[in-house]
Amino acid sequence: MNFAFLNKYWQFYLVGAKNTILLAALAVIIGTAIGLFLSLLKLSSRKPLRFIASAYIEFIRGTPLLVQLFIIYYGLQAVGIRFPDIPWIGAILGINFSDFMSGVITLGLNSGAYVAEIFRAGIQAVDKGQMEAARSLGMPHRMAMQHIIIPQAIRNILPALGNEFVVVIKESSIVSIIGIGELMYKADTIRGNTFQPFEPLLVAALIYFLMTYPLSKLLAYIERRMHSGERS
Amino acid sequence: MNAHEQLIQTIDLRKHFGSLEVLRGISTSFEKGDVAVIIGPSGSGKSTFLRCLNLLETPTSGQVIFEGVDITRAGHDLDLHRRKMGMVFQLFNLFPHMTVLDNITLAPIKLRGLSKEEAENRAMELLKRVGLTDKALVHPAKLSGGQKQRIAIVRALAMQPDVMLFDEPTSALDPEMVGEVLEVMRDLAAEGMTMIVVTHEMRFAREVGKRILFMDGGLIAEEGPPEKVFGAPENQRTREFLRKVL
Numbered sequence: 001m002n003f004a005f006l007n008k009y010w011q012f013y014l015v016g017a018k019n020t021i022l023l024a025a026l027a028v029i030i031g032t033a034i035g036l037f038l039s040l041l042k043l044s045s046r047k048p049l050r051f052i053a054s055a056y057i058e059f060i061r062g063t064p065l066l067v068q069l070f071i072i073y074y075g076l077q078a079v080g081i082r083f084p085d086i087p088w089i090g091a092i093l094g095i096n097f098s099d100f101m102s103g104v105i106t107l108g109l110n111s112g113a114y115v116a117e118i119f120r121a122g123i124q125a126v127d128k129g130q131m132e133a134a135r136s137l138g139m140p141h142r143m144a145m146q147h148i149i150i151p152q153a154i155r156n157i158l159p160a161l162g163n164e165f166v167v168v169i170k171e172s173s174i175v176s177i178i179g180i181g182e183l184m185y186k187a188d189t190i191r192g193n194t195f196q197p198f199e200p201l202l203v204a205a206l207i208y209f210l211m212t213y214p215l216s217k218l219l220a221y222i223e224r225r226m227h228s229g230e231r232s
Numbered sequence: 233m234n235a236h237e238q239l240i241q242t243i244d245l246r247k248h249f250g251s252l253e254v255l256r257g258i259s260t261s262f263e264k265g266d267v268a269v270i271i272g273p274s275g276s277g278k279s280t281f282l283r284c285l286n287l288l289e290t291p292t293s294g295q296v297i298f299e300g301v302d303i304t305r306a307g308h309d310l311d312l313h314r315r316k317m318g319m320v321f322q323l324f325n326l327f328p329h330m331t332v333l334d335n336i337t338l339a340p341i342k343l344r345g346l347s348k349e350e351a352e353n354r355a356m357e358l359l360k361r362v363g364l365t366d367k368a369l370v371h372p373a374k375l376s377g378g379q380k381q382r383i384a385i386v387r388a389l390a391m392q393p394d395v396m397l398f399d400e401p402t403s404a405l406d407p408e409m410v411g412e413v414l415e416v417m418r419d420l421a422a423e424g425m426t427m428i429v430v431t432h433e434m435r436f437a438r439e440v441g442k443r444i445l446f447m448d449g450g451l452i453a454e455e456g457p458p459e460k461v462f463g464a465p466e467n468q469r470t471r472e473f474l475r476k477v478l
Contacts, residue, residue, distance in 0.1 A: 132288055133325035133384075137339040137391060138315030147338060151329050 005194045006203070015094055016186030017207050022093070023103055023182055024169040030108025031168065032161070035115025040145075042120050053116065060113035065174055068110055073102040073178045095181045103175035103182075111168050118164060122157035123149060155226055162219030166212045173208070183207060238297075239264050239395055239426055240285060245294035247280055247450075254280045256450035257294070262395070262428060267421045269441035269458075270430045273473055276447040278430045282399050285428065286317045299394070315343055318388030322400040324380040326372040332359075332383050333368040336390045344391065351390070358386040362416050378409030382416055389420075396420065398429040414440075434477055438462050446470045 006013075041053035060068070076082070083101040090097035126149050134144035176185035187204035191197055240262045247255040254277045262268055270278045283289040285296060287303060287310060295304050303313050327335050336358065337351035346354070359365045362382040372380055381401055388396060398417065402410045414436050421427055421440050431437060437444055437458060444461040446454040446469075454467040462478075465471045 127325070129321060129323055129325035130327065133319075133321060133327070135311075136286055136288060136314060136317070136319035136321075137388070138311045138313075138343050139339060140311050143342060147342070148327055152327075155329075 001199055002196065003199055003203070005190060005196060005200065009190045009193070009200075012186040012190055013183070013203060013207060016181065016183035016204075017211070019093065019095060019100075019181055020169065020172055020183040020208075021211065023100070023107065023172045023175065023180070024165070026104045027107035027111055027168050027172065028165050030104065031111030031115050031164070034108065034112025035119050038112060038116035039119035039123060042116065043123060057113045057116055060110055065106070065110055065171060066177070069103070069106045069174060069178065072106045072109075073099070076102075096179075099178055099180055102178060103172070103180045107168060107172055107175070110171075111164060114164055114167075115161065118157055118160045119153070122153040122160070125156045126152045155223075158219065158223050158226070162216065162223075165219075166216055169212055169215070170208060237264050238262070239266070239299060240428075241295075241297040242281075242285070243295040243297070245281070245284055245296065246292050247277070247284060247289060248292045254450055255284065255291070255294075258450075258452055260445065260452055260455070262426065264394075264426055265424050267427045267440060267442045268429070268445060269437040269443070270428065270445045270447055271432070271434070271437055271473075272447035272453075277450040278447050279399050281447065282397050282428060282430050285397060286314050286319060288319070311343075315339075315391050316394045318385075318391060318393035318396040320381070320384050320388055320396065320398045320401045322403050324372075324377070324384045324404075326380055326384055326387070328372050331369050331371055332364070332375075335372070335383065336387045339387070340390050355386070355390055358389055359383075361419070362386055376409060377405045378412045381405065381409075381413045385413075385416055385420075395426040395428065398427065398431065400430050400432065402431065402433055432477070434462075434474075446473065448473070 038053045038056060041049045042057075044050055083098045083105075085096065085098040087097070090100070093100065130148050130152065131144055134148045135141070139147070172182060173184035176182060176188060179185065183204055187200045190200040194200065238261045242261070243259050245255055245258040246253070258281060270282065272278050280289055284291045285298075287296065291304060295302050297303070298313050298317070301308065301313065303310060326332075327338070330338065333352060333355055336355040337346075337348065340346045340351045340354070341348060356365060356368065359368055362385065364379060364382055364386075367375060367379060367383070372383070375383065385396075385401075401417070402413050405413065410433070414433060417427070417429070417436070418440050429437075429441070439458075441458050444455060444458050445452050446461060446465075446467065448467075448469045454461060454465060454470045461470065462474065465474060
């Protein structure tokens, strides 16, 4: 094994890792927002709203992420929808901003469906008596959700949500296919430049692991702290 | 205000769960200052009836008239009425993610527009009455069942309700903790609070209740002052029930 290429290419990994983190972070923010919204639709008492949420979730979960990426990247362009290219942000990131947004939005839309199910399960796991107590005090439904149900649901949700964050970091590698310069893309570039098929990818795998493993540990720690403060 | 003003009136209240008819037409009323105790075998519809009074359970048909307003009718703000009806649950339902003080002050601050300081001062006064000022800053998980239920009563009282609904408040408690909760309820009744209590505590019903309602099979089978219902029940079902529980 020969890792001498690192001397020349280590900065590629640095940029790639930075872009991966940025991509995943933005996707997770979008995914969480969409997921929360969809879960509330799904728990709504109105049937059409529940149907919309279910249709979205089932469609996303039933189709490959790669197909979704191509639909957003090629399909939307074909019908004349294009994310605006903002050159100065692109220059800072060292990538094409419009392409980058295709990746972020695909990952966000995709993650939203999974997050929605995580939220729904977490909200439904809160004891029914909590909502009754809140309503009996005269709180409107929305206020009860905000102050009583969702804070407790977060505790049920956090482990699965943390896991979803880890999944998004890993799955973000797929957007290398549309040329977004994230970690996988950079590793592939190095592979092509050095004609070494093995070592550059090993380094990329290690960097992915160094991102996901501490994150899982951190989330487990936060979860423990939340519990020790208020339970037992 | 008329001393005998009707606070809550129900007219032919019915509730079905699927094909099961839990309430089969209840018409009764509760006056200001009333301490009504609802007794009866399990499955008789006691809790469902109580939960229909603040519409936690939506009646299938019939009316609930609270302070002159038919709250079963659509198109008015139910939350405003619920603020005047405190409720205490069998399983306490304290908010586990908040301190005792926040449990008590959340609704008065958010719904009655009290300042945080004002709400906390009032909460501390109420806590003093139930002897739990030292628990203000702990989370409910650190409390015993009896303490939780006393806090739950305080939480409801903090909204300054016109009536308190108790849904089997001592049924989930260890026997040695029943007394401390009944004590609080006894004091409340003595202060003139209007109370509607579903309970299996017959001694409490007899000593504190001004009026006993015996429910059986989704109907009020018998009602009257405790001396009469306990001393000389007219209804065959009441006699059978009392023979079993006393």
